[in-house]
Each structure stands twice: as structure tokens, then as C-alpha cells.
Amino acid sequence: MNVVGASPKRSDILQEKQIAHISQALQSGEIASGRGLNQSTTLKHHGDTRWGSHYGTLLSLLALFSSTIEVLEIIVDDASNSEQRYEATNLLDNMQSYSFVFCLHLMRIILGVSNELSKALQRKDQDIANAIGLVKVCKQRLQEMRENDWDSFIVQVSSFCDKHNIDVPNMDDIYIPRGRSRRKTYETTNLHHYRVDLYYSIIDMQLQELNGRFDEVNTKLLLCIACLCPDNLFVAFEKPKLLQLARCYPKDFSAIELMALDDQLQNYIIDMRSSIEFSDLKGISNLAKKMVEMGKDKVYPLVYRLLTLSLILPVATATVERVFSAMHFVKTKLRNRIGDQWLNDSLVVYIEKEIFDNIDNEVIMRRFQNMKTRRGNM
Template identity: 60%
Template sequence: MKRAGDTRWGSHYGTLVSVISMFESIVDVLDFIVEDGLNSEQRGEAFNLLVLIQSFDFIFSLHLMKVILGITNELSIVLQRKENDIVNAMQLVKLVKYRIQTLRNEGWDELLNEVCLFCEKQNIIFPSMDENFQMKGRSRRKVHQVTNLYHYKVEFFYVILDLQLQELNNSFSQSSMELLICIACLSLNNAFSAFDKEKLLRLAQFYPSDFSSIEPTVLDNQLSTYILGMRSSDEFSMLNGIGALAEKLVLKNKSMVYPLVYLLVKLALILPVTTASVERGFSAMKIVKNRLRNRMGDQLLNDSLVTYIEKSVFDGIVNEAIMQRIQNMKNRREQL
């Protein structure tokens, strides 16, 4: 699963629903290409696709992913909005985790029945769940024999759902969810209606190296004065976003008046940047170090990732400047 938060997953869910609803038409098109394709390569590719999509494995996977993406669809969309309601988003995370866990515990029979009905409608062979599972391309003597029920329920259904839960738990641990909810208390919306002094004091506890042992007490008083000043100021009521709040605090020298509150604002701004950088790094790694370049060394990988991730910066550097820098480095080495 992707991190559950990519808007593309919303479109993927719609695509899966369309594939299922248009399955007969897709089969008809592939049948036509197999019979009347432009060349043997096209006809062979269509035949292979036809065999694949009419297999039970494909149908089972299709329906399972439709259910999973249906559960995570709203969360994926919400997390990609520029202006997030963090509190509601975190509540949605909890609901998604609960629904996936419920699906794991209680959803097998319903899913299997749905797949069975679809296979009957499309004349696709539905294997007996009591028979031994046959893995294609391997000798029966070399494979540990398990029933179809065990394979599809334990090795497939449970494993996929456990991976979804693990991904959600890794991305949204209890501490990270609490951290985000605390940060949401800095929101300026509706005259700072989300302000909660206790949660902001809790936010400071997440950064013990930035706050000394006595500063939380000072912060407590600062927050009380800060919120009174913010709610009584028309200048701050018109702002949108924590970034704008930080700029205005500096512009009006409020960062000097409320230094510890301003520190909280800065820490809140750093968090999404750090998270986004990590996400960009993992996404770029899949592109840079692909199947054909899987033996790439760490140094080359690091250099390639920096170049790829920061391509907007490197686009502004002309080749002549790079060549000149290389030449200067060579000259210095020769002088040494």
C-alpha cells in the first residue's frame, strides 16, 4: 500500500471499480485483438493478458484491492489537501485502522462469496478451497503443500491486510498522531478556536532538547498571554496557515515577545518539511535504484538521489559552470 495518502489512490480505486464493472467488455476487446490483432506480437500479448485476467488469482486480488482502497480512499484524499483538518484526519486514521482490522477478522467469508459470484458470472474456474494449492512453475515435490483455503486466506488475505495495518501504524503511530493533534492547536482558523494550552504544553514535551526544565512553566504563562493578544488583534485574525503566522510574528516583533510560543510554531513548520523530504527520498529511490540498477553502490545512490530530488536546483546550473569547477579542482590537485 502506499502510504495511505496519495491522491492517486483515489483514482486507482475508481479504476478498479471500472475494471470490475467493465470486465466483460475488456474480455471482448482482448478476444477481438487475439483474433484480429495487427501482428503476432500484439495478438500474443493480448492472449497472455486474457489468460491472466481470467485467472482466479487475478480476480481475487482485484476484489481484495477494491475493498482495501475503498476503505482508505477518503483518508488518502484528506491527507493530500493543502489545508488539512488534522484532528479529523487523525480520527479518520483510527477509523481506517479499525475497518481494516474488522475486515481481517470478519471479512473473509463476504469477500470469498463476492469473488465466487463474480467467477460464476464470468465463467471463471473457482478452485475448491479444500484441494491443495498448486503454484505455477514449481514442482509439486519441492513445494510445501497447503490447501487453497490456507493459501488465499492465510498467505494472501491475512498477509496483505497485515501489511496495510503495519504501514498505517508505522506512518501514524500513537505518538505521531498525538504530535499532529497538538500541532493543530496552533491553527488560526475561526479566531484560534482550536487553541488548547494543555496540548501545546504537551507539544513542548516532544522536544526536550529545545526546552529546558523551567521553560514549560514560562511557556504556560506565555501561551495565556499570547492567545489573548492574538484573539484581540485584527491583523492576526486575517492570516491563513501556520507559515503566515510565523511570518507575522517576526514582522510585528511578537517572536521576541513570545519566544517560546514562536519556537513551537517553528517546530510545527519543520515537521511536515522533514516528513515530506523522507517521503520524496523513498519515492525517488524506487525510480533511481530500479531492477536494472539494483547493484548501485551507496555513494552513487546518494549522489543520484540528491540530483534527482533537487532537480529544480540543478536545472539552474549550466554545464559550463560544472566543467569549470571540475577543471579548477584538477588544477588545485596538480598544484598540491
């Protein structure tokens, strides 16, 4: 991405090469023409804080593979210095290897399996029930890949290699890592290396990650929280699951309060479903706001306490992970000695940028002026 997209000139060359490939494919009948098809594109750069962007990067690289190789060959011939020439030569050598193509296709499929789940977990208005359903889909799809999809996958990789003139190794031969002599490697076949050491190993790591983050306890907890969702006139409401959720917080709900909550929940759901103000609500956060607005937090204090605890949970998990990702931008190498308070304040402004964009600059200036007399530049 950095080498080929380093300048507008190289990006233009990449697009010209891709247009030439598309024209040739249209003439040969390899692809069909139509409205909205075969649009010009470019290499998509990934982002450090969104895994979905890596998936988009792999898709664009697969679509522009031949054009990218040709641009790298041009850089090797016409580079202005030896460093650029060496970097392009090294990239060409790696990209035109079977190992690179194998990993490129494998990571594209694995990130594609989890792409919908990744997007669902990044949304602020998370539909927890659907997110948990996507977790189950990911686990099932990865398990099917492990058990049944090896043959079709290896055919797909070999077909791509044949199309781009990349040598396909004999799977029964001894595997030799690139850049190492045969004497310094342990005896294993290409089939064992690609199937066991890479294919099975990476899928197992992904399954282990999903099982670790979404174990049985966490899944039940999230499904219980989903019962508070007000969508479609509280269709997801289930009192037993909400009582089970309250039992997960023994310091917040005593035994007596649990019995009181049992009675209060029944009155609460009848009241909510019969109130016009609560009929069109979407999301747990909007439910909490409306309850405060209508004074229902005072009428049903135990239900409101359960609701606030449910709102805190995503903040304590997914949002915290986003905070650590945001630190990459806020606490840079030039600001590596930033204090905790300043870091916290900066992260709040960065993460909640949508809220702070709505605050007028005059309000901010008056706030700082009231803290300490300053000379304002108007």
C-alpha cells in the first residue's frame, strides 16, 4: 500500500493498468459488462482501529493483483534510488510466492467470515441478540471450513496462482522455508505445512478467540441484557432472564430487592406497552433517557437500576477496547510523556467527537476564560 500508493503518479499508473486488464477481460468474455459493473478502484489502505478495514484491503489487493505487480515492476526499473528499487524488488519476490497467495486467500476468507460480526460490535446502537447470533454463525462457519473446505480452498489458491503465473509446489515434497537451507529445517511436507501449520492453526486460533470472548456465561449475560430492548413494543422482554441478570449483580440487588424486582417487572412491562411515549423507542439507551424524561426511573427504581447496569457493560468492554485503539492516535511518540489526566481528557474529546462537534466554540472559550483569565484572540 505504501509503495504503490506512495504518489499520485503511481496511483494513476495502477488505475491505467487495471482499466487495461478490464478491457482485455471484457473482450475475451471473461467478465460481463453492465451498469455499475467493473468500476475503477484503487488499493484500499487499512486502519489501525477497525479490523473491517483489513478485509477491504485484502479484497482490493486481490482485485488489483496483476496491476499491482506491474506497477512494482515499473518501480524496479525506474526507481530514483536504490532503496526504492530494493523495496519494490523484495515485494515482488514475496507477492509472487505461493505462501503469500495462500495466506492472502486464507485471511480474506477468515476476515470475511467475521466481517458482519465486527461491524455489529462496532455500532453504538448494538443489537445484542443479533450480535450473539452472528457469533454462533462465525463459530459454525469456521468449524465447517476446518472440516470440509480444505479441498475447495486449495483449488481456489492454485487457480489464482495459475492465472498469475505463480509456481505451485508439489504438496508431497519436503517443505523448505524461503531463505533457509534444507539442512536447517525439520522434515515436513508442503501438505503438512500449509494444511496443519497454517490452515488448521489459524482457524483454531480464531475459534479459540471467539470462544474466549464469547463463552457460555458471557453469551447468557448478553442475551439477558437484550431482554430490556424496547424495539417493537418490548417484544424481547422475558422476566426470568432479567431476574437472572439481576442475580449477576449481588452487590447491587439484595435478596429482598430481587423479590421486589420480580413484582416490579410485571407492572413495568404492562405500563411500557400501554404508553404511547414508549411505543416507538429504539435501543436501550433511548429507553433510559425516556424513563428519566417521563419520571419512570422514580416509579420503577429497581428496573432503572438494572437498565443502567446493562448500559455500563458495553462501555466496560467494547468501548474500552476502542479507547485503547484511540490511544495510538492521541499518545504518539512525540507525546509519550503525556500525563494521565491530560490523556483522559484528550481521549474523551477524541472518542466522543460527535458530541463535541455540536458544542459551539464560544462556549468552549468562555469555559476556559472562567477557569483562568486569558487573553482572547477574536
